[in-house]
Amino acid sequence: MGEYSARVGWDLDFRQLDAGKLRAQAGVMVSSDLIGIRVRFNRGFHQIGQSPSGFWTFGLPDPRCGDFSWCGARVEGGDVLNFNLESGFEGVSKAGFSGYTLSFTDRFLRHAARLLGCDPDVLRYTSGSSAWSGRRASTAELRGRLGTTYRALRSIRGHLAGSRGDAWRIEIAAGLFELIAGEAYEAEPGRYPLRQAAVRRAIELIRDDQRLPMGVAELCAEVGVSSPT
Template sequence: MQANYKVWEMDHIINSPKPNEVDAPLVMELSEPNDLNKLSLWDIDFRQIEPGQMKTVIRARSGNSVNLIELGISKAVHQNGVSPKGKISLGLPCQDSLSTWQGQNMETAQLVSFGSSDEFDGVGFGEFRGTTISIDVQEAERLADMLGFDIPSALRRSVRYDVDEKSESLAALKKISGRLLNNASVSVLHEEEAIISNVLIAATSFEQTTDKSSPKSRSRAVKKAIEMMISSEGESLEVSQICHEIGVSWRTLDRAFSEKFGISPKQYYLRMRLNWVRTDLLQRAPGDSISDIINGRGYWHMGKFAQDYYKMFDELPSRTTVNLG
């Protein structure tokens, strides 16, 4: 099936904002791999570097926030380009499919990041095959916030991930993407959160294992970060801002908090602020507005605050004030 006969269908599969849940995986043979640029949000230049007739086959599946494309090329290629804007994109190369990525050897790497609108460069062996996962940045940020993560910095740039091949999150990504691309009865929409969660977990694990800081420096980083959190009071700081101010990387601070408290710096800061609000509510004077107290601690989205408060204390702020009596 040649690309020019199915352009409209490929565009629907990859770019549709609200696809039908029963959409089957689209399988298509392209006249050449660069036809992918006409059919998707990718901007890639594939250059064949191995002689012979080359065959290119793709499978595609899409949900509201996640797009999957499996690409199979029968000859060695040099690929470079720019990843889709507004997306976080990763690649799951099949074993021995990639030779180099961003100038690094790919012998042990199981996962690569294309970043978000970032330039990339890679060389594939003959019989190259791999799957790309593109995730809407806003949805990734929403789920990261729910899980208490910051988006790992490596996900925003083109890098090679040295994720343990026995990683549960990596195994889950391969299993879910394979199932979606080969089984029409599996709903993409029902698997989106699982895909995004496992991407975040795999990326966070990579950042922690590549951290080279000493125990002493991590202890010092925790102390400085908490001091900054305390001094912020009515503000709401981003963890990236804290890292910048105290002069440590995100991966160092995340590892430091995980070791000391078993939670991320974002989760610690959230719970610290929730404790402040609870103390303020318990000390509330007659006539003091609950919303003013909450706003005074830097919370402006009341619905989200109420959810976080309930998760932490198993009661709503209004119940806390009732308990005073």
């Protein structure tokens, strides 16, 4: 586990809680400004640490994980976990834990907020919550999109680069903003209505398309705007 932690840039202390051989799986989805990791452990763990420096990191445990402890609170699979507290994070998970972590650069998340027309200070919602719950349909939709991309990348042994990665990152950021800011994100008036409408149309198009994310030029053509917009 120490070798894995170093490879993905995390400062982690993992302690296995139950006896038996460990079987762990980790798959990485890499795009500029975003690292997505799919994890699965057959054993329970007590973990303490810090997420990668320079990133905003969030976790999406699978619903089948049931309830577990996260930063002193009881959470459930299907919630969204906050890895960004100043004190770091601490979790106690049961055997069979699985889910995703998403690590975004600060620069990209603020750029995405402007592009989507929402509050550029949306990240303030991370300061007081160890987890977010209650929006299970939106969380399931985001997890489903991550799963589709992860399976597609595994089948072609590819990576999310260039304009294809750009479109995917914006879509994932939009889903995340909705989850952590809730109604405040949905009600935020856009300062750039044409751009915001185009981005949201593009996101809906991506969600309806089962292929790997389209490139930016292709998306712009589909929604009827120029690339600069």
